[in-house]
Every structure is written in C-alpha cells, then in structure tokens.
Amino acid sequence: MIRPLSQWSPLVLxxxxxxxxxxxxxxxxxxxxxxxxxxxxxxxxxxxxxIWVVAWSIKxxxxxxxxxxxxxxxxxxxxxxxxxxxxxxxxxxGVLTARLQKQRYIEEDFxxxxxxxxxxxxxxxxxxxLQFSLIKDVDGRPLPLAxxxxxxxxxxxxxAILSSLWAPVVYYPLNRWWERFNWLE
Amino acid sequence: xxxxxxxxxxxxxxxxxALISLVVALALRQTEGAGLLELYRLLSLPFQSGQQQEQxxxxxxxxxxxxxxxxxxxxxxxxALLDQPxxxxxxxxxxxxxxxxxxxxxxxxxxxxxxxxxxxxxxxVVAPGGLVGRITxxxxxxxxxxxxxxxxxxxxxxxxxxxxxxxxRGQIGNRAVIEFYEKDPDVRPGxxxxxxxxxxxxPPGLLIGRIESVDLTKTSTPQAIVKLSAPVGDVEWVTVHxxxxxxxxxxxxxx
Numbered sequence: 001m002i003r004p005l006s007q008w009s010p011l012v013l014x015x016x017x018x019x020x021x022x023x024x025x026x027x028x029x030x031x032x033x034x035x036x037x038x039x040x041x042x043x044x045x046x047x048x049x050x051i052w053v054v055a056w057s058i059k060x061x062x063x064x065x066x067x068x069x070x071x072x073x074x075x076x077x078x079x080x081x082x083x084x085x086x087x088x089x090x091x092x093x094g095v096l097t098a099r100l101q102k103q104r105y106i107e108e109d110f111x112x113x114x115x116x117x118x119x120x121x122x123x124x125x126x127x128x129x130l131q132f133s134l135i136k137d138v139d140g141r142p143l144p145l146a147x148x149x150x151x152x153x154x155x156x157x158x159x160a161i162l163s164s165l166w167a168p169v170v171y172y173p174l175n176r177w178w179e180r181f182n183w184l185e
Numbered sequence: 186x187x188x189x190x191x192x193x194x195x196x197x198x199x200x201x202x203a204l205i206s207l208v209v210a211l212a213l214r215q216t217e218g219a220g221l222l223e224l225y226r227l228l229s230l231p232f233q234s235g236q237q238q239e240q241x242x243x244x245x246x247x248x249x250x251x252x253x254x255x256x257x258x259x260x261x262x263x264x265a266l267l268d269q270p271x272x273x274x275x276x277x278x279x280x281x282x283x284x285x286x287x288x289x290x291x292x293x294x295x296x297x298x299x300x301x302x303x304x305x306x307x308x309x310v311v312a313p314g315g316l317v318g319r320i321t322x323x324x325x326x327x328x329x330x331x332x333x334x335x336x337x338x339x340x341x342x343x344x345x346x347x348x349x350x351x352x353x354r355g356q357i358g359n360r361a362v363i364e365f366y367e368k369d370p371d372v373r374p375g376x377x378x379x380x381x382x383x384x385x386x387x388p389p390g391l392l393i394g395r396i397e398s399v400d401l402t403k404t405s406t407p408q409a410i411v412k413l414s415a416p417v418g419d420v421e422w423v424t425v426h427x428x429x430x431x432x433x434x435x436x437x438x439x440x
Contacts, residue, residue, distance in 0.1 A: 018202075026221070026224070029218075029221050029287075030221065030224065030225050030228060032287035032288070033225060033283075033284025033285050033286070033287050033295050034229075034284065034285075035285050044289040045285075045289070047288070067203055067206070067207070070207070070210070071206045071207060071209075071210040072210070073210075074210035074211055074213060074214040075210050075213050075214070075218070075221070076287060076288060077214045078213040078214040078215075078216065078217050078218030078219075078221065079217075079218040079221060079222070079287035080286060080287045080288050080290075080291045080293065081291055082214060082217075086288065128288075128290055132290065132336075144356075147336070147356055155289050155290070158289075159289065
C-alpha cells in the first residue's frame with residue numbers, strides 16, 4: 001500500500017521532483033528523432049524541447065527560464081549539430097514566456113498554453129533562420145538567403161501548429177505535478 | 186556578511202542544481218548526444234523490424250553481390266581495354282534506420298549500428314536506389330548520417346551521358362541542386378547523375394539520381410534540380426560501405 005504523497009518526507013519529495021523533471025527532459029529529447037504517423041506535417045515534427053521550456057517557464061522567474069532554455073538547447077545541439085546553436089532560441093523562448101506573466105493577463109488553460117507555444121515556436125525558428133543567414137558553408141560561401149527564408153515560413157508554420165497541438169501532452173502532467181509539489185511543500 | 190551568508194544558505198541548493206544541469210547539458214553537447222542516442226536505440230529496440238527481415242535482406246544482397254561480381258569482372262576487363270579509372274567496390278554493412286533528424290533544419294538519419302560494428306565518420310551510406318549521404322559521427326551502437334539533401338552538404342558529380350561536371354548541394358527543404366561550371370552544360374531532364382571521380386568525399390560512380398528540370402536563366406551558373414533515386418525520406422535500411430573511406434581525389438581525368 002502506497003502512502004499518500006502528503007505523508008512523504010520532504011527529502012524524498014524533492015528527489016522525486018527532480019526525477020520527474022529530469023525524466024521528462026530525457027523523454028522529450030528521445031521523442032525528437034521519432035517520426036510517428038500523425039506526428040508529422042510536411043516532414044516536420046513537433047519541437048518537444050520547446051514545449052518543455054514553455055511549460056517550465058510559465059510559472060518561473062526569468063533567470064530560471066533562461067537557464068532551462070540554455071540547458072535544453074545544448075542537449076538539442078548534441079543531437080543535431082552544435083552550429084548554429086539551439087540554446088539561443090530556447091533561452092529567448094524561456095525569457096519571453098516568463099516575462100509574459102501569464103497568470104496576470106490570460107486565464108490559464110490548455111488553449112492559452114497552446115497559443116503561447118505557437119508564438120514561441122515561430123520565435124525559435126526565426127532565431128535559427130537568422131543564425132543560418134549568418135553562417136558560411138564549407139567553402140566559405142554564405143547559404144542562399146532566399147532558400148533559408150522560404151523554408152523558414154514552412155518550418156515555422158508546421159512546427160508551430162504541431163507543437164501547439166501536442167503541447168498539452170507535455171504541459172498538463174508536468175504542470176499538475178509541479179503544482180502539487182509546491183502545494184505539498 | 187550575514188546577509189551574504191543567509192543568501193547562500195537560501196540559494197545554495199538551487200545554484201548547485203543549476204550548475205549541475207549546465208555541466209550535464211554541456212557534456213551532452215560535447216559528446217554529440219552519444220548517451221541519449223544510445224538510450225534511444227535501447228528503447229526503440231523492440232520496435233525495430235526483426236532479425237528475419239535482415240536475413241532476407243542478407244540473402245538478397247548475397248544474390249545481387251554475386252551478380253555484381255560477375256558483371257564487375259566483365260566491366261573491369263572492358264575498362265582495362267579502354268584505359269578508364271576503375272570504379273571501386275567494397276564490403277558493406279547493413280544498418281537499420283532508427284531515427285530522423287532531431288530538428289527540421291538538418292537532414293540527418295540515425296542508424297542503429299555504430300563504432301562497435303566498425304562504422305566510423307566519413308564512410309559512405311547507400312540505400313536501395315543510390316547514394317544517401319555520409320556518416321558524420323558515431324557512438325558505440327548508433328551513428329549519424331548527413332544526407333545529400335542537407336544544406337551544408339556538397340558533392341562533386343558527373344552527368345553520365347556527357348561527363349559534364351557540377352557540384353551537387355542540398356537545399357533547405359529536402360531537394361538537391363546541381364551547379365555547373367560551364368555556361369552551357371548541355372543537360373536535359375532525365376539525365377542520370379553519378380558521383381564524380383574528382384569528389385574527395387565519395388567513391389566515384391555511385392548513382393545519385395535523375396535530373397528533373399534545368400534552369401539556365403540563373404545569371405552566374407546554370408542549375409538543375411535533381412530527383413534523388415534513393416527514397417531518402419523513408420528508407421528503413423541502408424548499407425554502409427566500409428572500404429572506400431575518403432578516397433584521395435584523383436587528379437587525372439579524361440573529359
């Protein structure tokens with residue numbers, strides 16, 4: 001018989017909180033290379049780490065959010081390519097989400113979180129596209145700008161739609177847990 | 186002093202945890218996500234197509250290899266008569282594709298075999314139909330392939346009908362384009378494109394695809410859009426060529 005959470009010792013609860021947090025990051029990272037039917041739009045899949053950063057940042061300080069963005073950005077760098085870095089975009093997403101002060105302006109529900117994710121996906125894609133416009137390829141020539149920005153439209157829109165549709169899957173359980181944990185503490 | 190102490194007392198755990206997460210993330214970035222990819226492979230193991238398919242593929246490969254060997258000997262004899270550089274042929278390893286790129290700006294594949302199976306960065310990856318890309322890094326049981334369609338990929342290619350040379354580069358958005366050196370490259374839709382013997386990254390003579398349309402209006406260089414013959418988007422198995430790693434570029438070439 002498992003005792004209710006409220007009777008657990010604070011240390012165990014804290015450890016459990018970190019297991020949940022780190023575990024969810026690992027799950028989100030592992031979901032990145034997967035392409036399941038229904039999770040794909042024009043070859044583009046949801047940006048799970050972005051959803052995680054938004055879920056984390058909604059009720060946290062700017063600094064905490066920026067740090068989470070950098071950490072998850074580095075992880076995504078490791079899984080694709082360190083240049084251009086994803087840390088910049090995700091950190092910006094974290095800061096903007098934290099600055100939104102959502103509780104004050106918008107009512108908190110799935111729809112508004114999905115809306116925030118939609119906007120942030122566009123922001124993150126734009127940061128990557130900007131970096132792509134600045135880097136040079138192996139021969140030292142810049143990549144074709146027209147191609148980058150044409151693809152940016154398609155990528156940003158697909159990624160925003162898919163990420164916002166899938167956002168509740170990450171946001172709901174995580175938010176539930178963090179709320180409960182704070183209440184217990 | 187006391188306030189500093191109190192501040193430290195209050196935030197030391199958070200600081201420590203923040204530092205730890207930063208260090209772990211940096212480590213992941215430095216190791217190119219090797220640990221995560223290994224975990225991913227372990228978890229996706231039950232979902233990969235089973236041993237039986239591999240056996241079927243091996244049998245089929247063996248059959249085809251025998252036929253190729255036969256044709257190769259003929260071909261080499263004929264080429265020796267014509268004094269042409271020989272097309273290199275080597276051993277290959279079959280590897281399952283277990284993942285796609287982790288964001289949508291890069292065109293990558295993750296393979297379920299790595300350095301333990303003898304794979305290493307620089308090896309050529311081929312799918313049924315033709316060239317797919319090249320391995321960029323490996324972990325013990327996984328490896329990452331940069332596809333031809335990636336915007337950072339560039340390959341020297343030859344149009345097989347008239348031996349005209351060009352550079353194939355991936356375009357953002359899963360296409361590939363050839364830029365020709367000459368003003369009038371004399372190519373038309375339907376021409377077959379293979380890797381050039383001047384390419385330093387790939388062995389010469391590998392099939393890449395067919396020219397779909399030609400655009401001569403580009404001011405600097407004429408361009409042609411290529412349809413890759415390998416189904417890069419949905420391959421499940423690929424073959425990694427073991428022997429022809431980063432061949433030295435050949436200098437002499439008959440036009």
